Amino acid sequence: MDDRAATQISLRGVTKVFLGHEGHPDVHALGPIDLDVTRGEFFTVVGPSGCGKSTLLDLLSGMTAATAGTVTFDGKALSGTVPTGIGAVFQQDASFFWLNVFDNVAFGLRRRGAPRAEVEARVKKALAFMGLTGFAKAYPAQLSGGMRQRVCIARTLVLEPEVLLLDEPFGALDQQTRLLMGDELLRIWRETGATVVLITHALDEAAMLSDRVGVISARPGRFIDIVATGWPRTRDSRIVSDAKFGAITARLWEKLRGESIRSLEAAGIPTDNNK
Amino acid sequence: MKSARFDYLLFAAGLLLLWQLIYWAVGAEVLSSPLDTIARAVELLRAPEFWVHARATTSAFAVASVISIAGGIVLGLWLGLRRFAGDVASPILGSLYSIPKITLYPLILLAFGLGVSAKIAFGVIHGIFPVAIFTMNAVRNVAPVYHRTAHVMRLSPVATAATIMAPAAFPEILAGIRVGIALTLLGTLIGELFASTSGVGFALVRAMGIHNVTDILALTLLIFIFAGSINVSLQIIERWMRHGR
Numbered sequence: 269m270d271d272r273a274a275t276q277i278s279l280r281g282v283t284k285v286f287l288g289h290e291g292h293p294d295v296h297a298l299g300p301i302d303l304d305v306t307r308g309e310f311f312t313v314v315g316p317s318g319c320g321k322s323t324l325l326d327l328l329s330g331m332t333a334a335t336a337g338t339v340t341f342d343g344k345a346l347s348g349t350v351p352t353g354i355g356a357v358f359q360q361d362a363s364f365f366w367l368n369v370f371d372n373v374a375f376g377l378r379r380r381g382a383p384r385a386e387v388e389a390r391v392k393k394a395l396a397f398m399g400l401t402g403f404a405k406a407y408p409a410q411l412s413g414g415m416r417q418r419v420c421i422a423r424t425l426v427l428e429p430e431v432l433l434l435d436e437p438f439g440a441l442d443q444q445t446r447l448l449m450g451d452e453l454l455r456i457w458r459e460t461g462a463t464v465v466l467i468t469h470a471l472d473e474a475a476m477l478s479d480r481v482g483v484i485s486a487r488p489g490r491f492i493d494i495v496a497t498g499w500p501r502t503r504d505s506r507i508v509s510d511a512k513f514g515a516i517t518a519r520l521w522e523k524l525r526g527e528s529i530r531s532l533e534a535a536g537i538p539t540d541n542n543k
Numbered sequence: 544m545k546s547a548r549f550d551y552l553l554f555a556a557g558l559l560l561l562w563q564l565i566y567w568a569v570g571a572e573v574l575s576s577p578l579d580t581i582a583r584a585v586e587l588l589r590a591p592e593f594w595v596h597a598r599a600t601t602s603a604f605a606v607a608s609v610i611s612i613a614g615g616i617v618l619g620l621w622l623g624l625r626r627f628a629g630d631v632a633s634p635i636l637g638s639l640y641s642i643p644k645i646t647l648y649p650l651i652l653l654a655f656g657l658g659v660s661a662k663i664a665f666g667v668i669h670g671i672f673p674v675a676i677f678t679m680n681a682v683r684n685v686a687p688v689y690h691r692t693a694h695v696m697r698l699s700p701v702a703t704a705a706t707i708m709a710p711a712a713f714p715e716i717l718a719g720i721r722v723g724i725a726l727t728l729l730g731t732l733i734g735e736l737f738a739s740t741s742g743v744g745f746a747l748v749r750a751m752g753i754h755n756v757t758d759i760l761a762l763t764l765l766i767f768i769f770a771g772s773i774n775v776s777l778q779i780i781e782r783w784m785r786h787g788r
C-alpha cells in the first residue's frame with residue numbers, strides 16, 4: 269500500500285435537496301449520508317428506483333454540490349467541481365457516434381494535449397484491454413450495445429482514473445452479457461487497482477461483484493445497511509453458486525423489500541404486502 | 544447498394560412512362576412529350592439567353608441560401624441553448640414556417656422594390672425558419688449523457704460546445720439546411736414569377752404567357768434536376784456524417 273490515507277472518498281452529513289420550480293415543492297432526494305470509500309475497494313450501492321442513487325454518484329464525482337455536509341476526495345473538499353482522477357461510465361450510451369472507436373478512446377487524451385505517440389500507445393493498450401483491437405476503425409453504430417459500452421469503459425480507463433464511478437453501466441444489456449461484463453469489471457478492478465463505486469438495482473450483481481454493498485432506503489435516500497461480502501480479490505461470476513452468495517443476496521433483499529414497497533407506494537402504485 | 548441504384552432507375556423509367564401515357568391521353572395542348580421536352584431542355588442549355596436567366600436565378604439563390612443558413616443557424620443555436628427563449632419562440636417559429644409566405648409578397652415588394660433584393664428576401668423568408676427549427680431541435684436533442692460525459696471529463700463550456708455538442712448536433716442541422724435550401728430555391732423562383740425581369744422564374748412566366756408548353760416543361764425539368772442534385776448531394780454528406788446511425 270502507498271502512504272496516502274486509506275480513505276479515498278468521504279461523505280459527512282451529506283444532504284441533497286432539489287429546489288422546486290413553478291409551484292412544485294422541494295424534493296429532498298438524499299441524506300443525511302455518512303460514508304467512507306476505501307482506496308482500492310469495490311463498493312456498490314443498491315436501492316429502490318427513485319431513491320437518489322444517481323444523485324449520490326453526482327455528489328461523489330463532484331458534478332453536483334451537496335446542499336449540506338461535505339464531500340472530500342483524497343482529503344480535499346469538493347464543491348461542484350470534478351477532481352482529476354475520476355472516471356465515470358453511465359447507463360445510457362455515451363459513445364460519440366461521429367468518431368470511430370479509436371478516436372472515441374483517444375478523445376480525453378487528445379483534449380489533454382498528450383503527444384501523438386503517447387495517444388497511439390495508450391489507446392492501443394486500452395483497446396486490447398477491452399477486447400476492441402479489431403474494431404478500432406469501426407463506428408459505434410456498427411457495434412452492439414455491449415460493445416459500445418466497452419468503448420465507453422475504454423475511453424474512461426485510458427485516462428487511468430483512480431476512482432471509477434459506474435451508474436448502472438449494464439442496465440441496458442441482456443442478462444448473459446451483464447454477467448460477462450461483470451467478470452470483465454472484476455478484471456478491470458483487479459488489474460488497474462482503481463477504486464470502483466458501482467450503482468445498480470440488480471442485487472445479484474451487487475452480491476457478486478462487491479467488497480461492500482450499501483443499501484439505500486426509499487427517498488430521501490439513506491444508508492440502512494452496509495454489507496461486507498468478504499469475497500477474495502480474485503473472484504468471478506462463478507461465485508454465484510457459492511452458498512454465501514445466496515445468503516448475501518437474501519440479506520440485501522430483506523433490507524430492500526420494505527423500501528421497494530414504500531417506493532412503489534410513494535409513486536402511487538398499490539401493493540398487497542404491507543407487512 | 545446495387546439493387547438500390549436499380550430501384551432508382553426503375554422509378555425514373557416508370558415516371559417517364561407515366562409522363563408519356565398522360566401525354567397521349569391529354570394531347571400536346573396541355574403537355575409536351577418526354578422526348579420533345581428533353582430535346583428542348585438540351586437546346587436551352589446551349590442558348591446564351593438561358594444562361595443569363597440561370598445566372599440571375601443562381602446568384603440570387605446563392606445569396607438567399609447563405610443568409611438563410613447563417614441566419615437560421617445563429618437563431619436556432621441561440622434558441623436551442625436558452626431553454627426559456629426556445630419555449631417561447633418555438634410556436635412562433637412553427638407558425639412562421641407554416642403560413643403561406645405568398646401573402647407577405649406585397650410587403651416584400653414595398654420594402655425591397657422590384658429586382659434582385661426582393662427575390663433574395665423572398666427566398667430567405669422561405670428558407671430561414673426550417674433551418675432555425677431544425678437547429679434548435681438538434682441542439683435540444685443532444686443526449687443529456689453527453690453533457691455528463693463532458694462534465695466528468697472536466698471540459699470547459701467552449702470545449703464542450705466545439706468537440707461534443709457541435710458534432711452531435713451536426714447531422715440534424717444538415718438535415719435542416721437541406722430542407723432550408725430547397726425552400727429557399729422555391730422562394731427565389733416564386734419571387735421571379737411575380738415581379739422580375741430576369742431569372743428562370745421569369746422565363747417560365749414568359750413561356751406561360753405565350754402558351755409555350757414545351758418551354759414550360761423543359762424549364763421545369765431543368766429546375767427539377769438542379770434542385771434534385773443539390774438535395775441528393777446534401778443527403779449523401781448527411782448520411783456520411785451520421786456514420787450509419
